Amino acid sequence: MxxxxxxxxxxxxxxxxxxxxxxxxxxxxxxxxxxxxxxxxxxxxxxxxxxxxxxxxxxxxxxxxxxxxxxxxxxxxxxxxxxxxxxxxxxxxxxxxxxxxxxxxxxxxxxxxxxxxxxxxxxxxxxxxxxxxxxxxxxxxxxxxxxxxxxxxxxxxxxxxxxxxxxxxxxxxxxxxxxxxxxxxxxxxxxxxxxxxxxxxxxxxxxxxxxxVIGNNIxxxxxxxxxxxxxxxxxxxxxxxxxxxxxxxxxxxxxxxxxxxxxxxxxxxxxxxxxxxxxxxxxxxxxxxxxxxxxxxxxxxxxxxxxxxxxxxxxxxxxxxxxxxxxxxxxxxxxxxxxxxxxxxxxxxxxxxxxxxxxxxxxxxxxxxxxxxxxxxxxxxxxxWGFNPLQSARPIFAEHDTPMLRELAQQQRANGGVLAQGGLFGAVQNGLGFRSVAHVTAVPALAFWRKQYPEMPEQEFLEVFNRYSHIVLAEGDRPRVLFPDRIAIPAVKFLPDHVMLPTNPPRSERGLLGVPVLLFEGMEARGAMILPRAGRLLSVAPAVGNGQGTSNGRLVARLCHGSECLETSRDLRESVDNTYFELSLPSSLTLSVGDRLDFSMKLEGASTPVALWAYPAPSDSLALAMLVEGRPAERWLPRLDLRFEREAIQ
Known part of the structure; x- marks a missing residue:
């Protein structure tokens, strides 16, 4: 230690x-x-x-x-x-x-x-x-x-x-x-x-x-x-x-x-x-x-x-x-x-x-x-003076029962006791008592990562994992170095029952080219996706930005597979800023590879907006154009996490 x-x-x-x-x-x-x-x-x-x-x-x-x-x-x-x-x-x-x-x-x-x-x-x-x-x-x-x-x-x-x-x-x-x-x-x-x-x-x-105001973090x-x-x-x-x-x-x-x-x-x-x-x-x-x-x-x-x-x-x-x-x-x-x-x-x-x-x-x-x-x-x-204000240390050591912690606990339980979710910085999730993959490791955990990626070439493996690292979960299919002290691990590695779209989002040297698409009260975003996986779909989770906990109202999602449509909603006060917000379906949707799934997301009963994180759509995208209020949203692809039942339908 x-x-x-x-x-x-x-x-x-x-x-x-x-x-x-x-x-x-x-x-x-x-x-x-x-x-x-x-x-x-x-x-x-x-x-x-x-x-x-x-x-x-x-x-x-x-x-x-x-x-x-x-x-x-x-x-x-x-x-x-x-x-x-x-x-x-x-x-x-x-x-x-x-x-x-x-x-x-x-x-x-x-x-x-x-x-x-x-x-x-x-x-x-x-x-x-x-x-x-x-x-x-x-x-x-x-x-x-x-x-x-x-x-x-x-x-x-x-x-x-x-x-x-x-x-x-x-x-x-x-x-x-x-x-x-x-x-x-x-x-x-x-x-x-x-x-x-x-x-x-x-x-x-x-x-x-x-x-x-000049790039990099504060x-x-x-x-x-x-x-x-x-x-x-x-x-x-x-x-x-x-x-x-x-x-x-x-x-x-x-x-x-x-x-x-x-x-x-x-x-x-x-x-x-x-x-x-x-x-x-x-x-x-x-x-x-x-x-x-x-x-x-x-x-x-x-x-x-x-x-x-x-x-x-x-x-x-x-x-x-x-x-x-x-x-x-x-x-x-x-x-x-x-x-x-x-x-x-x-x-x-x-x-x-x-x-x-x-x-x-x-x-x-x-x-x-x-x-x-x-x-x-x-x-x-x-x-x-306001950056490090004088305040009590007792909340740091107290036990809390908040919507955010209940959400993280539910996600950990649903994923076999492992929390594969971002949203909080550094090792905060581990400090709160979760078994979080997103972590900060001062000493490289090479043995652990070698078990996860036994096929990875030695030189590439050491280049990625042999470092002090902030471990973040991201889209994609291979681990990669984001900055000298930050590595990205494919979230699907620890979420075998999930599909994250887009599967390979566009990137620059500084990271993902994500943008927030704002929804205000009554606004609706619609789109469609072509599914890369078969199975019984249980939930959809858009990546949302809640303005550091200021978003309110309910996010209403509607998913349609052919003539079969399901609707679900959830209070945004239970969301975690800049991470996925899971919306469980009232029943499962049975899907096959290549099926088209239409979706819409609408903000209701809100006094403040919510952001849907999205990416510019590449030409070979599996998702179709997203519309906001009936107008093309510059062909943005919403970040979505789809959760399936453990046993996929063949």
């Missing part, structure tokens, strides 16, 4: 999981809540102390900690990578301590760094954060620049890594030879330009609903960007840069070179197409550019805050106008082409945050740097 994710196991590794100790003295809900409260507190307090230690004023340090907490990367990845981000400042702080004897520093460094890795092992982020931490230690604690002490720190880091390797030995051995992540080797230039521009316009990659487009880059860029006292540098001590100049050089190196790895071997010395070949975005944001924020505090800021209406103009230009060019309406306005929230900050600066209530860093923090809080 030891994997890269920290879980409360009663073994010697618990010593290195301090945020999970509550599971052995509290009820699960309270312990879970304590864990995430501790992670949040560690992040905010740890970064504040770290920034104060390297010379920031208390207000600046506190505001900057909040600003980094409310970045897209931190919030969108929080429930997985929160501990990775929260332990980081403490690992660095202990080496920057001026009071602790060196042997205590090294002992605490060992424990904290091992805890950092064991509580949540994710090298792509930890490698890039370690680089930032090394720059701070070398720049702000001269004792570690001495060769003898540097060797002692390196040996301690090695002992920490060895402890992690021993604890996670089985997991590391099982994943070392995988296609992903074991064989992953990062190259430079992986960050898309729209994500790079988010360091100027921090909310440009997502809208007010926390939906990506986690992939979240960066470590704050509004600080544009704010400091507009208000910095550039005339004082040269004189400030001349007056700087050698140590301060070294700190400047370290921060500036670090930013340049990280920009090069993120944006320039460099071969993998260039990253070897810093282990960046294990840190894809998109996973470096948070560490880069931390380094940039540190450099900007220190520069503003040291060089000073200049207020003028012309500079304010420049800032407002740049925000508007970014909004018009990056956000408006991708989305419209109220949810496109989140880019402008930084303007709302800047007004009180500038007022406080002008009135002397806040020093300039604190005001601008505070504006950045307030802007992030307003834009992102």
């Amino acid at each position: 030891r994997i890269n994710y920290g879980i409360p196991l009663l073994d010697w590794g618990l010593l290195f999981k301090p945020t999970l100790w509550g599971f052995f003295v509290l009820d699960p809900a309270s312990a879970y809540s304590l864990h995430w409260f501790a992670v949040m507190a560690m992040f905010l307090i740890g970064h504040s102390l770290l920034f104060a230690r390297i010379g920031m004023a208390p207000a600046v340090a506190g505001f900057l900690s909040v600003a980094l907490y409310f970045t897209g990367f931190a919030q969108f990845w929080w429930n997985e990578k929160g501990p990775v981000l929260a332990f980081f400042p403490w690992v660095v702080l202990v080496l920057l301590s001026r009071r602790l004897p060196k042997h205590w520093q090294l002992l605490l460094f060992y424990w904290l760094s091992a805890s950092w890795l064991i509580t949540n092992l994710y090298p792509p982020v930890q490698v890039s954060l370690a680089f930032v931490g090394a720059l701070l230690v070398l720049g702000w604690q001269p004792v570690w620049r001495q060769p003898r002490n540097l060797v002692a720190a390196a040996v301690t880091a090695g002992l920490s890594a060895a402890t992690v390797a021993v604890y996670l030995k089985d997991y590391l051995l099982a994943t070392a030879a995988t296609v992903y992540p074991g064989s992953r080797s990062a190259v430079g230039g992986a960050v898309p330009w729209k994500e790079a521009l988010s360091y100027l316009f921090p909310f440009s990659t997502f809208d007010g609903r926390y939906e990506s 986690c992939e487009v979240g960066t470590g960007a704050t509004a600080l880059t544009l704010l400091i860029g507009c208000f910095l006292n550039y005339r004082g840069v040269k004189s400030t540098w001349r007056r700087a001590t050698p140590t301060q100049q070294l700190q400047g070179w370290l921060l500036g050089g670090g930013v340049i190196l990280m920009v090069a790895w993120m944006l320039v197409p460099l071969p993998s071997w260039v990253g070897y010395p810093l282990l960046w070949n294990h840190a894809p550019g998109e996973r470096m975005e948070y560490a880069f944001g931390v380094l940039v924020a540190i450099a900007l805050a220190l520069a503003a505090q040291t060089v000073g800021l200049t207020w003028s209406r012309r500079r304010l106008l420049l800032f407002v103009s740049l925000v508007l230009v970014g909004w018009v060019t990056l956000k408006l082409p991708a989305t419209k309406g109220l949810y496109a306005l989140n880019d402008l929230l930084v303007l709302v945050a800047v007004l009180p900050a500038l007022w406080a600066w002008r009135r002397g209530h806040l020093e300039g740097t604190a005001a601008l860093v505070g504006a950045s923090a307030l802007g992030g809080l307003i834009a992102l």
